Amino acid sequence: MFESLKKKFSGTIGKLSDKLSSEEEAGENRQEEVPGETKETTETFEKLEKIEEPSAEKKELETEEPLVEEKESETGVKGRLSGIFSREKKEEKVEEKPAETHDEPEEVAEEKSGMFSFVTKKTISEKDIDDILFELEMSLMESDVAMEVAEKIINSVKEDLVGRKIRRRSDVAEFTRDALKKAISEILGVETKDLKEMADKARKSGEPLKIMFVGINGTGKTTTIAKVATYFINDGYTPVIAAADTFRAGAIEQISHHAENIGVKIIKHKKGADPAAVAYDAVEHAKAKGKEIVLIDTAGRMQTNVNLMDEMKKIKRVVKPDLIIYVGDSLTGNDAVEQASKFDEAVGVDGIVLTKADADAKGGAALSIGYVINKPILFLGVGQSYEDIMEFKPEWMVDQLV
Ligand SMILES: Nc1nc2c(ncn2[C@@H]2O[C@H](COP(=O)(O)OP(=O)(O)OP(=O)(O)O)[C@@H](O)[C@H]2O)c(=O)[nH]1
Incomplete structure (x- = not known):
């Protein structure tokens, strides 16, 4: 999963390490090659060390004023030298945020003198x-x-x-x-939704949690509904499915087949019936039977089809879903992001399921989609079985990539 992104990030780490380390080594070698200067520098350096060593005052100074900032403390000998030449300067250097060292007068002076650059480490520019x-x-x-x-x-x-x-x-x-x-x-870091918490609240209130799924054909929406049903069943909830895709031939049979496989009640009408009526009936069924979750399938449609988008808005008006989940195919990359934006504009999306992440080497959609539409990814589809769904955790994704 996401191998391509992983490779790109680790490649960048390697390239930066190679470039910056070799530059630093070259810089050090150049300093050592200057005839006479190295010796002189070393001698001066040793003298300074000697002067410095027995100084109780210096030791006290160091104890009193630890160099708290990593970028400063790392200068080592440079820190000790500057302590001798300028106590005041050293006091100024204990600060919270690392300074842009290119601009520091002290740094410039060090570079000019040559003597100090012997011990100065590279600063990234x-x-x-x-x-x-x-x-x-x-x-x-x-x-x-x-x-x-x-x-x-x-x-x-x-x-x-x-x-x-x-x-x-x-x-x-x-x-x-x-x-x-x-x-x-x-x-x-988009603010996420806790579905289990929402389901728990719904159970306590006696009102079912209504989730409507939107997205275009073939993205894995039907399978995802069955997976989400399984996710809730595994946690002790009883869902009901609304076959509200009455538009596409075979859609009702397809979702009925999944419902049967996982042992979930399905509410369906005839092909061509009003999808809002199917969704409404499913909610009524859930209320009557004390079922906590209603999962509403909708016709997979192009986001540009105005009539079909209006139909979806009607389902939303009638049922007032607690969550509208956009289901997108992660393999379609930028298209999935584009579709999600369009569905969000049309009906308002609360969260995302990205399917087929198991087959997605690129990972671009998974990385971008939540940020672009400012909605959280809730689940990733990670295979073809009903159990192949995982809650999406940003920390997990970060660890996958870097
Ligand atoms: N590898 C993999 N395959 C998946 C995943 N989710 C769905 N699929 C497969 O994708 C294909 C399409 O899934 P469906 O659920 O039928 O798609 P749909 O969005 O309902 O599409 P329509 O049937 O056109 O409405 C099926 O073969 C699924 O098994 C997933 O997370 N990983």
């Missing part, structure tokens, strides 16, 4: 990472990640990385991984 992040942005879009999502990820990673200091090669990988995880968490 925008120029260092721009090309690799641009490459990532392009390849995310190739994996059907929506453009606004790809841009947001790249900007967030850039913001996190620029100004960070690298002490060792593993730092780059760690910083990049953390930055990517944070960016993806932000993308997936």
Whole structure:
């Protein structure tokens, strides 16, 4: 699942590590190659260390003023040198947010002197990472990640990385991984709905929880309804299904077949009947029989078909569903995102089920859809059996990808 995205993110981590580490090594080698300067630097450095070592005052200073910020404490010897030359400067440096070190007068002075750059570690600049992040942005879009999502990820990673200091090669990988995880968490951080909690409330109130499923033909909507029914049955609830797709030939038979397989009551009328009437009857049945969940199938239709969209709005008016769930095929990538937006505009979507995630190597729709329509993914379809449905957890997705 999502192998392509996974590869792209780990590729970026590797490329940044290689680039920044080799630049740093080259920088260090250049310093060591300058004749005379290295020796002089080392001698000065040793002298300073000697002066510094026995200083009780210095030790006290260090105890009193720990360098709390990682970006500052990592300077090591540089910190000790600056402690000797400028106590005041050191006090200023204990701050919460890492500074953009390119702009720091101290850093500039160090670079000019040459002596200090011997111990200065590389600070990541925008120029260092721009090309690799641009490459990532392009390849995310190739994996059907929506453009606004790809841009947001790249900007967030850039913001996190620029100004960070690298002490060792593993730092780059760690910083990049953390930055990517944070960016993806932000993308997936749409407020979600707890279906079990909603069902529990419905049970206590004596009113059934009404869920209407929308989406175009062939995405796996019928199978998904049977899976969601199974999900609730496994938790002790009794659902009823409304065969409100009275438009498409074979739809009533198809959903009846699933209902029979999982032992759920189905409410159906003849083909061509008013779908709102079927949905209404299912709700009445649930109330009469004390069933807690009503799952309403609707005709899979193109989001551009105005008449059929109006019919869906009628079901909504009549039944007043607690949740409208858009079912999309994750394999269709950007199309699934586009359809979800259209259904949201027409009837208002509360949550998403993405089917066939088990076969989806790209992962673009799963990463983008919730952010683009600002609605949570509730479930992923992960196979063809009725049990093959999993609750969607953003943390799980982040761990899958980075
Ligand atoms: N691998 C996989 N296949 C799925 C998943 N969900 C549904 N399918 C398959 O996708 C095909 C279409 O599913 P249906 O439920 O019939 O699709 P539908 O949206 O009701 O489409 P219509 O029948 O045209 O209304 C079936 O062969 C399902 O078994 C899933 O999560 N993973």
